[in-house]
Amino acid sequence: MSEFASKVVVITGASSGIGAATAKELSKQGALLSLTGRNKKRLAQVADECKKLGAKDVLQVVGDVSKQEDMERIIKETADKFGEIHVLVNNAGLGLVAPIATFTLDQFDRCFNVNVRAVLYLTKLALPYLEKTKGNIVNISSIGSTTYATKGFSIYCATKAACDHITKASALELAKSGIRVNAVNPxxxxTNIIVNIGFSEEQSKEMFADNAGKHPLNERNIKVEEVVDAILFLASDKATMITGSCLKVDGGRELVGQ
Structure with a gap:
């Protein structure tokens, strides 16, 4: 029996991409899932797939993690339904192309609210439950926090650098409670986050093709399943003495510094 069987896992940004794939893999292992996302239709589709794959139960909470009331509702509804929380996966993220010459403060605030404020506030809200279960947190960051500096992405990269430091500082602060906090940095x-930041389909294809060769290992882009494997490892008992780590899933890209 999987160690995730009957464990309550909260996953933000679960209606697509890495969040949806993580939910489906945990379903195969019999987890109890609390899934949140902004798109009601897509979230329902993911929840249905999770049930078919073996999830013990699935809660759907439609919400926007940039809004305080929605974050509070996510944790409250999870606690009301399941009574406990074992793992929090802070996956919801906002990609953003915002050149310095043209960015707006609304863009800045939106990106930081989703990628930074939500990570810290959801951690605070989940803390009482994680203390009881000696649970753990996995934050989804990016190699943009340290390596992937590129034109137009200064705000996004800054949010991911902040996510890394929240991971490390909160890991230190929460260690006394037996709570581990780690990050995965793909x-x-x-995933469709690239389309959502404003790239056309053709631009997306060019971007993926250009980036593939910059990953020394196998010269290809990272697969969603490879990121999910890292998330589940850090959330599992196999990582019992790992906390404050930012695990890069980058095919060696940091080694070449681009």
Missing amino acids: AVVK
């Missing part, structure tokens, strides 16, 4: 992964 390189370029083929």
Whole structure:
């Protein structure tokens, strides 16, 4: 029996991409899932798939993690339904192309609210439950926090650097409660976040093709499943003495510094 069987896992940004794939893999292992996302239709589709794959139960909470009331509702509804929380996966993220010459403060605030404020506030809200279960947190960051500096992405990269430091500082602070906090830092992964930041389909294809060769290992982009494997490892008892780590899933890209 999987160690995730009957454990309550909260996953933000679960209606697509890495969040949806993580939910489906945990379903195969019999987890109890609390899934949140902004798109009600897609979230329902993911929840249905999770049930078919073996999830013990699935809670759907439609919400926007940039809003305080929605974050509070996510944790409250999870606690009301399941009574406990074992793992929090802070996966919801906002990609953003915002050149310095043209960015707006609304863009800045939106990106930081989703990628930084939500990570810290959801950690605070989940803390009482994680203390009881000696649970753990996995934050989804990016190699953009340290390596992937590129034109137009200064705000996004800054949010991911902040996510890394929240991971490390909160790991230190929460260690006394037996709570582990780690991050997964992928390189370029083929998900619809690239389309959502404003790239056309053709631009997305060019971006993926250009980035593939920059990953020394196998010269290809990172697969969603490879990121999910890292998330589940850090959330599992196999990582019992790992906390404050930012695990890069980047095919060696950091080693070449681009």
